[in-house]
Amino acid sequence: MKHILLTVGLLGGVASQALAQAPGVSIPRYATKSGAVYRTGETVQLIAGTGQGGTFQHVYVPANTWLGFPKQILGAKLNGKSFIIKELRQQPATSDTSAHLPTVAVLSTKGLDANVDLEQAETAGEIQRPIASVADELLKLKQLLDAGVLTPSEFNAQKVKLLGR
Incomplete structure (x- = not known):
């Protein structure tokens, strides 16, 4: 009886691994x-x-x-x-x-x-x-602001939009 339970237990473990992998x-x-x-x-x-x-x-x-x-x-x-x-x-x-x-x-x-x-x-x-996460988007906007691509007012407007999601 112990051998049967051990065999079933081992096969069950192998089967569950096969399902998940x-x-x-x-x-x-x-x-x-x-x-x-x-x-x-x-x-x-x-x-x-x-x-x-x-x-x-x-x-x-x-x-x-x-x-x-x-x-x-x-x-x-x-x-x-x-x-x-x-x-x-x-x-x-x-x-x-x-x-x-x-x-x-x-x-x-x-x-x-x-x-x-x-x-x-x-x-x-x-x-x-x-x-993309809000934090990722804010970082991208900050980089654009620092590079001079966005004005501070454009940055703030986009930030408000993102935080309102």
Whole structure:
């Protein structure tokens, strides 16, 4: 009986690790070709799926070969939902791509980790670019003020707009 419980416990631990792990190398941030910067801990919003029936083509739960689960495309029920970026992973190229696919793991409503192919999802309009923090925007405005690009009144007007968000 002890051997059965030990075996089940070990297999359960392996299975949970297999569910949570996306392939690739962990990276702290990623900038897309359009200039959007994604960082671990930031929020990303799913806008609308571009597939049949509003399913997401670039947001999915990856296949789990250990447990025999196929890749699951996320459905239209997640349109407009926001998720925290759990981790960014630089993934190896696949047979249908010639470059690395950066992928972000997000928490799904089912409690599983889901992947977002950032470049493709952003280009297709399935995700919204992260909004820069107010502090980042204020720093940029201050740099423009110091460089003489903005007048003090323009700086103050923009600062009021940002702080009113």
